[in-house]
Structure formats: structure tokens, C-alpha cells
Amino acid sequence: MSVTIKDIAKLAGVSHTTVSRALNDSPLINPETKERIKAIAGSMNYTPNYSARSLVLDRSYNLGLFFTTLHTGTSAGFLYEAIKGVNDVIKDEYNLIVRGIDDYKSFHKVNRKNFDGIIVMSQSESDQSFIEYASDKEIPLVVLNRPVESVQVMNFVPDDQSGAYTLTEYLVQQGHRHIAIIEGKQGFKSTQARRDGYREALHKHGITVPEAYYVSGNYDLESGHAAMSKLLELPDRPTAVFCCNDDMALGAVKAVTERGLSVPEDISVAGFDDHLFSAFMSPALTTVRRPIEELSRAGAEKLLKFIETKHSEKSVVLFHTELVIRDSVKSI
Amino acid sequence: MSVTIKDIAKLAGVSHTTVSRALNDSPLINPETKERIKAIAGSMNYTPNYSARSLVLDRSYNLGLFFTTLHTGTSAGFLYEAIKGVNDVIKDEYNLIVRGIDDYKSFHKVNRKNFDGIIVMSQSESDQSFIEYASDKEIPLVVLNRPVESVQVMNFVPDDQSGAYTLTEYLVQQGHRHIAIIEGKQGFKSTQARRDGYREALHKHGITVPEAYYVSGNYDLESGHAAMSKLLELPDRPTAVFCCNDDMALGAVKAVTERGLSVPEDISVAGFDDHLFSAFMSPALTTVRRPIEELSRAGAEKLLKFIETKHSEKSVVLFHTELVIRDSVKSI
DNA sequence: AACAGCATTGTTAACGTGTGCATTTCTATG
DNA sequence: CATAGAAATGCACACGTTAACAATGCTGTT
The missing domain is CATH 1.10.260.40 (lambda repressor-like DNA-binding domains)
Structure with missing residues (x-):
């Protein structure tokens, strides 16, 4: 006892x-x-005894960090940075509970009693129902990474579209006109935002590319490899390829070197995310930095403040993305 | 209400x-x-209401997954695989709480009331006191990744030493005699086990290497880069380098290519862990697979069973590591 | 001396659930 | 028909904590 x-x-x-x-x-x-x-x-x-205290105070001291899924589409680096960011700011008295939303058979156990607050690291609209559920139950809620319109929540997102725009424009400035894109996982909001930024930049500079320059991927290494293989088979091979994340860029580079070609001499490659390993690839990857850790930290801080003070403006805050120029893009 | x-x-x-x-x-x-x-x-x-239920049943429905640290030395892939493995097997009714041991100012909140069970993903002896604390409080406990002797616990560890031995022997079989090692973070048990395996293989084949072939690292990319840079300056440059994890191997390869040299033509490189990206590096990395996800899954299953049945043998179980041969080692 | 008012402590109930024991109802047996 | 015994349900309390309200003692003011 x-x-x-x-x-x-x-x-x-x-x-x-x-x-x-x-x-x-x-x-x-x-x-x-x-x-x-x-x-x-x-x-x-x-x-x-926290159970007793929770019972009478109606607080659980639990904070949830929920990902759309933990199985596919969530890269290791993404998970890592998110957990690190959140973990850094929460106080000793809180428990950080990590879960994939698609792991729940029912949301039954997710309620005010069990969670003082929830951070959703949202990657796709497939978790829309979860967000609405939590919002409906009036659980303090902050959604990161994906803009959500249907309900009013605290919402922090990286400006993917502007990042993709800047990157694509950079490719154009380096003289590229035949620029292909390897897209992210279908249904993910980020996939669309990055494609939009890419398109916007091409349009702005009056460039049109063939249908075949849009190749689908799903954010993992293998899909980048497969997509690049397709591109290399094309009669009018692109001179530069924008991979919608760094993992796929790594797979893409692999596909290039396998054919005895090299990056960036024969073909330029750019990524998105700026993962830890990206600076250490050969060649070092030109990419766009997405401040996931900062975003998570800011989100957690906001959530805690909300839990304490009970009020806060619910609006979308854009986090700046940043072009990181390294060695994988050649000027032609 | x-x-x-x-x-x-x-x-x-x-x-x-x-x-x-x-x-x-x-x-x-x-x-x-x-x-x-x-x-x-x-x-x-x-x-x-889980708080009420917890109070009367004396169970929290919380499971802890504790890492030695979340700040340095824990690679993203490691965290990812561990969480995935554990998350896959725990039932809906449990909360998975993720924490770095070094985040706790005091272990006060860690007790039987707050945790039905704890999984420690131990990377260094620095968490020895935590393990003893938990064991002392009689919290159901399984320790993964590092063998712990001082107390009796359920203990699942990968056989790092044998993995390092096999890998080093493979290098020897490929004709290498000048084999250097880039070591892991000082104080980590894995660092020592891998060094021991390396030494054992060299000794078995009657090979001696200069002191300078032992270079220290700390498991991150930069340290691998720095360490390899040192090795390349040596008058009697090694023909092969065993990097104690894949992250450092990536950094090392970078250092090689920066000097206009190439892997494996000018120098062979091998890693340890078999991270997701390792197959996609250029060249694809020869390494040792360490089954972290399986280990975590097995650990979580064991823990759950123990919580239910209340008894189990407390002993060390070794998990097999496996040599993965790819393209970063040349036969000479 | 009486009393207002403050500082400090105690009494009691409440939070929502589970369980030992008592109670009621039903069924079968002689 | 009486009764033993089983089946089904209810009563009352416990778990450890907090908080509204009551009670006590003390100080200073009139």
C-alpha cells in the first residue's frame, strides 16, 4: 500500500x-x-494518487499527440521532430500519449475526461472526422501541419505551397524548363499544396510541361525510386525533378545512379522537408526546410496556455518555409 | 456533464x-x-470514467515507453521503429506514454498507480538508476536493447556483438586487412558491444590495426563525417571502415565523396542498424539489420502478458542480427 | 466585557466506479 | 405445502482527493 x-x-x-x-x-x-x-x-x-485527483478535479493530465497514421506516409524524421518539439515544452506533470488515429476502432475513449488537450499532427483529410469529433466534444485542440476549414480550431501549418513555389522558381532560374514532379501520397493535403506551388511557378514563367511529368508517389523511398525510373524512360526526359519530400528524393537519386547516370550532371533533383540526412546525401540535397519541430513546440505551448487560461483565438497561423540550396541542382 | x-x-x-x-x-x-x-x-x-475506474481498481491503463534520451543519440529511425512496434500490439484500452528518461527532474510520478507497465528502450547505463527505481517499485518492467545485470528484469536485446563480428569477418573475407572503426556514443552499451565484435573478428584472423583506426563518434551524421575526415588524413589510410551505425555511415560517405573519392572504389564503408534509407543511399549500404521493431513488439507482448498473468521468467533474450550485403564494400 | 472579524483548522460530502454482503424472487424437491 | 437452494438484484461502503461550509480561537475595538 x-x-x-x-x-x-x-x-x-x-x-x-x-x-x-x-x-x-x-x-x-x-x-x-x-x-x-x-x-x-x-x-x-x-x-x-493522480486517479483520485483526476476524478474530483475532472482533469486527466493527459495530452494526446495524434498522427493521421503511424503505418505509412509518416516518415521517421517527421515523427521524431514532432515528438521532440512537443516533449520539450510540456511540463513534468503531463503525460504525453502518442497514437495513430487510424489505430482507433472507435473514438470512444477520446473525451474530455481522458485528455486535457489534444494535438493532431494532421497529414490528410482522412482524419477530418476525428478532428470534428474532438472539436464537438470540446476538447482543447490544436491541429498542426494541415489547414482545416470545416471547424474553428487553433491551427498551425507550414506554408507548403509557397515553399514549392520558391523551389520551382529556383529551378527555373537555374535554366530548367523541363521540370517534372514526383507527387506525394494521394489525399494528403500537403500533396496538393506542393503541386499547387509547383504549378503556380510554372504558370508564372509561362512554362508548360507534358502530362507525363506528373508522376504519383506516396512519400516513401520505394515510390520515389519507382517514379524516377518512369521519368527516365521518357523520350523527352526532364532536366530537373521536384520530389515532394526528401525520402522520395533519396529513392529518386538511387534510380538515377543505378542507370549509370549522375545527379546533378545528368539530371537535377530537389526535395522537400529538409530531413536530417538530406545534407549528407551525395550529392547534398537541395530542398525546402519545413519547421516541424518549431511548429510542434509552438502548438504545444499554445495548447497549454489554452488549457490554463481557457481562451485563445482560433485561427490559421502559417509557418515560413525556407529554400535550402545545396548541390543536387545544376545550373544549365 | x-x-x-x-x-x-x-x-x-x-x-x-x-x-x-x-x-x-x-x-x-x-x-x-x-x-x-x-x-x-x-x-x-x-x-x-477511467479515473474513477482506476481509483477503485488500482490500475491506470497507462503503459510507458521510455527512451534514455530524446535529445541526442536517439536516431529518428530508432524512435520510429520502437513506437511502431509497441503501438502495434497494445490494445485499445491502453494509453501509450512516450518520454525521455532524462526529461524527468524526479521519478516521483513514475509509480504503480500511474503505470501498469513500463518499457524501457535503454541505450546507455545512465538510465540504470531509473531501471532500478522502477524495479524497486515493482512496476511491471521490460528493458529492451541493452542487457542489464544488476536487477532481474525481462530483457530483450539485439546481439550487437555477434552482428559486428559477422560484419567485420565479412570485410576480412573481402580481402580487407586495414579496417578502421568509427565508434558510437561513449557510454552507450551498444558502442561497447560493437567494438567488441569488431575486435574479436580482427583477433580471430590475426589482424592488428593501429590505434588511429579507432575513431570516436556519437551516432549522429556530423560525427560520422568528422570521423571519416580524420581517417582520410592518415598516411596509411584504411581500405574499409566499419561505422557503428548507418547515420554515421552516411556522414562518412559524404566525407569521402567531398574529397573526390568514391565508395566503394577508393574505400569501403559498412554501417550498422539497416535504417530505412540505407538501401537507397548511393552506393546502397552494406550493414547489419537490427530488428528493433520486432524487439519492441515482442517486448510489448511480453509486458502485457505479464500484467495479465502476473508471472514470467525474467531473463535475457538475444535477438538475432543479420548481415545485409549491398554495394558499399568492395572485394580486393 | 461584548463582539466583529480574521486566521486557521475540521466536518462532511462529492467525484464515478466496483464489490462484499444482504435481500428478494423464483424453482425444484421432498 | 414447506423449504432449501439457486438466480438475480440492491445496499452500502470503499478508493484518495478536493472544496464548500462550519467551527474554533484569537485580536482588537467599542
Whole structure:
């Protein structure tokens, strides 16, 4: 049996209420008594029972960090940065619960009682129902990474479209006119935003590309490899390829070198995300930095503040993306 | 206010006890009443209050997945595979709580009341005190990845030493005699095991290498880059380099190509871990597969079984590592 | 001296659930 | 028909904590 406030009360010769107040630093308690009780609690190695506290206070001390899925489409680096960002700012008293939304058979267990707040790292509209569910249950909620329109939430997203635009424009500035794109996973919002940025830049510079320059992928290494293989078979091979994330860029580079060609001499390759390994690929990858860790940190801070103060403006905040120029794009 | 069993009881015209029993499938309850109550509960959208249940049952439904640290030395792929493995097997009713041990100022909140069980993904002896603490508090505990001797726990570890041995022997078989090693983070158990395997293989084949062939790293990309740079400056440059993980191997390859040299023509490189990206590097990396996901899955299963049945043998189980031959090592 | 008012502590109930024991109802048996 | 025994349900309390309200003692003011 572990020690409770009643045990402490007995030893201190006071009521358990007094103990509770003392340990919670209530101003009602005589400073001397308070110190005495705290000392006793310390020496007895007391730790509060969070279940009991939760029951009466109606707080769980649980924070949820939910990903659209943990199975496919979520890269290791993405998960890593998100967890790191959130973990850095939450206080000792909170539990960080990590879960894939598609792991839930029913959302039953997700409610105000079980979660003080939820961070959704949303990658696709497939989690829309989850977001609406949480919003409907009035669980403090912040959605990261994907703009959500249907409900009002705190919403932090990287400006993918502008990033893709800047990158594509850079390719144009380097003299490329035959620019292909290897797209992300179908249904993911980021897939669309990046394609839009790419298109916008091409259009702005009056460039048109054949249908065959749009190749689909799903954000993983293999799909990048397969997509690039297709592109290399084309009669009018592109001179540059925009891969919608770094993982696919890595796979794409592999496909190029396998054929005895090289990047960027024979074909230029650019990525998106700026993963940890991207600077260390050969050649170092030109890409767009997406500040996932900062975003997660900001999201967690906002959520905590909301839980405490109970109010906050619910609006979309765009996070700046940044072109990172390295060695995988040649000027022609 | 959310609906409780008392609300259901009122509507069903029974006592809350009966409702509780019905929802828990107690054999005491008349099957018809049971169905009726379940129907009502469903229609009222009832969800149990876990805090209340925890309080009386003395179970938290929380499982902890603790890493030595989340800041440095834990690669993204490692975190990813571990979470995926554990997440795959735990049931819907459990919460998976992810934390870095070094994030705790005190272990106060870690106790039987708050955690039904704990999985420690241990990377260094620095978390020894945590493991002993948890073991002392009699929290169901399984330690993965690092053998722990001081206390009896369920312990699953990859056979790093044998993996390093096999890999090094392979290098020897390919004709290499000048084999260097880029070591992992100081203090990590894996660092030592891999070095030992390397040494054992060299010794077995009667090979001695200069002191300078031992270069320290810390498991991250930059350190691999720096270490390889040092090696390349040596007058008697090695013909092959064993990097103690894939991240460092990537950094090392980068250092080679930067100097206008190439892998494996000018120097062979091998890694350890078999990360997702390793097959897609150029050249594809020869490495050792360490089954982190399987290990995590097995660990989680074992832990759950222990929580249910309350007994289990506490011993070290070695998980097989496997040599993965690709293109980064040349036969000379 | 009486009393207002403050500081400090205690009494009691509440949060939602599970369970030992008592109670009621029903069935079968002699 | 009486009754033993099984089946089904209810009563009351427990889990550990917080908080509204009550109670006590003390100080200073009139």
C-alpha cells in the first residue's frame, strides 16, 4: 500500500484536509504547519494518487499527440521532430500519449475526461472526422501541419505551397524548363499544396510541361525510386525533378545512379522537408526546410496556455518555409 | 456533464450496481437485463470514467515507453521503429506514454498507480538508476536493447556483438586487412558491444590495426563525417571502415565523396542498424539489420502478458542480427 | 466585557466506479 | 405445502482527493 494524505494527517495530528491544502500551497494554512506537513510528506515518500485527483478535479493530465497514421506516409524524421518539439515544452506533470488515429476502432475513449488537450499532427483529410469529433466534444485542440476549414480550431501549418513555389522558381532560374514532379501520397493535403506551388511557378514563367511529368508517389523511398525510373524512360526526359519530400528524393537519386547516370550532371533533383540526412546525401540535397519541430513546440505551448487560461483565438497561423540550396541542382 | 452508470441505472430502472455488472459482462446478471442495459448505454453514448475506474481498481491503463534520451543519440529511425512496434500490439484500452528518461527532474510520478507497465528502450547505463527505481517499485518492467545485470528484469536485446563480428569477418573475407572503426556514443552499451565484435573478428584472423583506426563518434551524421575526415588524413589510410551505425555511415560517405573519392572504389564503408534509407543511399549500404521493431513488439507482448498473468521468467533474450550485403564494400 | 472579524483548522460530502454482503424472487424437491 | 437452494438484484461502503461550509480561537475595538 502506498502512503496517502490520511496517513500523513495521522502522523501530523491534523485532518487530511489540512494536509491536502498544505501540499497544494493553499494560503489558508499556517506557514509553519505547512512546512511541517511538507517535511513529513517528503520523509514518507508521498506521491499523490493522480486517479483520485483526476476524478474530483475532472482533469486527466493527459495530452494526446495524434498522427493521421503511424503505418505509412509518416516518415521517421517527421515523427521524431514532432515528438521532440512537443516533449520539450510540456511540463513534468503531463503525460504525453502518442497514437495513430487510424489505430482507433472507435473514438470512444477520446473525451474530455481522458485528455486535457489534444494535438493532431494532421497529414490528410482522412482524419477530418476525428478532428470534428474532438472539436464537438470540446476538447482543447490544436491541429498542426494541415489547414482545416470545416471547424474553428487553433491551427498551425507550414506554408507548403509557397515553399514549392520558391523551389520551382529556383529551378527555373537555374535554366530548367523541363521540370517534372514526383507527387506525394494521394489525399494528403500537403500533396496538393506542393503541386499547387509547383504549378503556380510554372504558370508564372509561362512554362508548360507534358502530362507525363506528373508522376504519383506516396512519400516513401520505394515510390520515389519507382517514379524516377518512369521519368527516365521518357523520350523527352526532364532536366530537373521536384520530389515532394526528401525520402522520395533519396529513392529518386538511387534510380538515377543505378542507370549509370549522375545527379546533378545528368539530371537535377530537389526535395522537400529538409530531413536530417538530406545534407549528407551525395550529392547534398537541395530542398525546402519545413519547421516541424518549431511548429510542434509552438502548438504545444499554445495548447497549454489554452488549457490554463481557457481562451485563445482560433485561427490559421502559417509557418515560413525556407529554400535550402545545396548541390543536387545544376545550373544549365 | 457526461453520462454515468447512475444515469443509465435511472433510465433502466435498476441500481447502478447492476449496470456496472452488466457492462462488465458479469455472469451474475440476467442475460436479458444485460442486453437491455447495454443497449441503453449505447444509445446514451456512455463512456466509462477511467479515473474513477482506476481509483477503485488500482490500475491506470497507462503503459510507458521510455527512451534514455530524446535529445541526442536517439536516431529518428530508432524512435520510429520502437513506437511502431509497441503501438502495434497494445490494445485499445491502453494509453501509450512516450518520454525521455532524462526529461524527468524526479521519478516521483513514475509509480504503480500511474503505470501498469513500463518499457524501457535503454541505450546507455545512465538510465540504470531509473531501471532500478522502477524495479524497486515493482512496476511491471521490460528493458529492451541493452542487457542489464544488476536487477532481474525481462530483457530483450539485439546481439550487437555477434552482428559486428559477422560484419567485420565479412570485410576480412573481402580481402580487407586495414579496417578502421568509427565508434558510437561513449557510454552507450551498444558502442561497447560493437567494438567488441569488431575486435574479436580482427583477433580471430590475426589482424592488428593501429590505434588511429579507432575513431570516436556519437551516432549522429556530423560525427560520422568528422570521423571519416580524420581517417582520410592518415598516411596509411584504411581500405574499409566499419561505422557503428548507418547515420554515421552516411556522414562518412559524404566525407569521402567531398574529397573526390568514391565508395566503394577508393574505400569501403559498412554501417550498422539497416535504417530505412540505407538501401537507397548511393552506393546502397552494406550493414547489419537490427530488428528493433520486432524487439519492441515482442517486448510489448511480453509486458502485457505479464500484467495479465502476473508471472514470467525474467531473463535475457538475444535477438538475432543479420548481415545485409549491398554495394558499399568492395572485394580486393 | 461584548463582539466583529480574521486566521486557521475540521466536518462532511462529492467525484464515478466496483464489490462484499444482504435481500428478494423464483424453482425444484421432498 | 414447506423449504432449501439457486438466480438475480440492491445496499452500502470503499478508493484518495478536493472544496464548500462550519467551527474554533484569537485580536482588537467599542
